[in-house]
Amino acid sequence: MGQAHSRSYARIPMLFPERPADPRLVICADNLEARGLEAVRSFGFAESTTDPARAIEHPDVDVVVVAAPNMLHEELCVAAAGAGKHVFCEKPVGGTPDQTARVEKAARDAGVITGVGYNYRWAPLVIYARQLIEAGALGEITNYRGRFFSMYGSDPLGLLSWRFEHDGAGYGVSSDILSHAMDLAMMLNGPITEVTGLAETFIEQRPLPKPGEGTHYDRGEPGDPTGPVTNEDYAGCFARFDNGSIGNFESSRSIVGPQSQMAFEVYGTKGSIMWNLETMNEMKVFLTDANDHLHDGYTTVYAGDRYPYHGAFVPGDANAIGFEDLKVIEDLNYLEAVVSGRQHQPGFAEALDYVSVQSALIRSWSSGGWEKVQSVRIA
Numbered sequence: 001m002g003q004a005h006s007r008s009y010a011r012i013p014m015l016f017p018e019r020p021a022d023p024r025l026v027i028c029a030d031n032l033e034a035r036g037l038e039a040v041r042s043f044g045f046a047e048s049t050t051d052p053a054r055a056i057e058h059p060d061v062d063v064v065v066v067a068a069p070n071m072l073h074e075e076l077c078v079a080a081a082g083a084g085k086h087v088f089c090e091k092p093v094g095g096t097p098d099q100t101a102r103v104e105k106a107a108r109d110a111g112v113i114t115g116v117g118y119n120y121r122w123a124p125l126v127i128y129a130r131q132l133i134e135a136g137a138l139g140e141i142t143n144y145r146g147r148f149f150s151m152y153g154s155d156p157l158g159l160l161s162w163r164f165e166h167d168g169a170g171y172g173v174s175s176d177i178l179s180h181a182m183d184l185a186m187m188l189n190g191p192i193t194e195v196t197g198l199a200e201t202f203i204e205q206r207p208l209p210k211p212g213e214g215t216h217y218d219r220g221e222p223g224d225p226t227g228p229v230t231n232e233d234y235a236g237c238f239a240r241f242d243n244g245s246i247g248n249f250e251s252s253r254s255i256v257g258p259q260s261q262m263a264f265e266v267y268g269t270k271g272s273i274m275w276n277l278e279t280m281n282e283m284k285v286f287l288t289d290a291n292d293h294l295h296d297g298y299t300t301v302y303a304g305d306r307y308p309y310h311g312a313f314v315p316g317d318a319n320a321i322g323f324e325d326l327k328v329i330e331d332l333n334y335l336e337a338v339v340s341g342r343q344h345q346p347g348f349a350e351a352l353d354y355v356s357v358q359s360a361l362i363r364s365w366s367s368g369g370w371e372k373v374q375s376v377r378i379a
């Protein structure tokens, strides 16, 4: 993700002539020296360090982008906010809801502008979905289905990277990918008021990684020494929204088949829409007002320069854009917020909205019942 944000800031001037300022990549901090040096050699950073404090305190740095493993986020974000720097943190900000709450409080107290990496909000067709819902094209929303199914942890020989350990990641898929699905749900369909769910760890041991090498996409060999997985592979739940509609969510990192199925379906009294990251340049739309032949079924809408931001990347209809283009749109919007001095959305306040739901979900894992969502915001 650090690489993705670096490429994204480098591309903003080439893609958006109307940008409010030109970002400069001042200093990259990574505990592995070689990665910092590579950031200088290949990504255009002026310098690198193995000490994040040096990057945070650097006088030329206005904005700190935190893209380290989740359990390091609190320390880095609190230090950055304390130094008066604006902070963009990768989702879900903290590895645990309590950590996210403490980070949000520190940034609020410091008055800095925050951002969080819920990048699927920025897909042009997701923005269009939001416009359709806000315009009432779907009627009254009755139910919402959200899921994030990924295969990144489906191979039992996949290494025990930080994502599979509570000490490195905090919670498992509920922090890592369910957060994306529920953040989108709340953006599209409003607050969630109660949840009941369950979690499971299907692959309990994984080969140990070599320190300082590899990612969660690398694999070990049969017979390699293993260690225990200490957070969940699967999390799912039913939910009630404040607007009276019902939600149903699932996320898994160990499922076989769906490769990056970050998807939603929104059903209303006058229509419905379906979107899936795997085919992010398409959306299925069914609108009764627009369709005299109700049994014709869904219409496929192809992304193109008629939709927000798309034309900055490629002109015309149905010419596709990709995952990292969403990071550019995200970083452009954050840059605009910082330059104009207004709070950005999604910022740490929206991260808090998700972890408040996550906190209720975690309670339901042990109570087995419905749990009310209570804000974990620290006064």
Ligand SMILES: NC(=O)c1ccc[n+]([C@@H]2O[C@H](COP(=O)([O-])OP(=O)(O)OC[C@H]3O[C@@H](n4cnc5c(N)ncnc54)[C@H](O)[C@@H]3O)[C@@H](O)[C@H]2O)c1
Binding pocket: 001, 002, 029, 030, 031, 032, 035, 052, 067, 068, 069, 070, 072, 090, 091, 092, 117, 118, 119, 176, 215
């Ligand atoms: N928004 C998205 O779609 C998305 C996708 C992937 C990851 N993420 C988030 O991005 C963050 C990073 O995930 P990733 O997949 O890039 O992880 P990664 O393991 O590939 O990269 C983490 C980097 O942090 C460095 N690091 C580790 N400890 C450090 C320390 N003490 N000080 C400085 N640097 C340190 C590592 O050397 C590595 O370069 C996570 O919070 C994750 O949830 C978001």
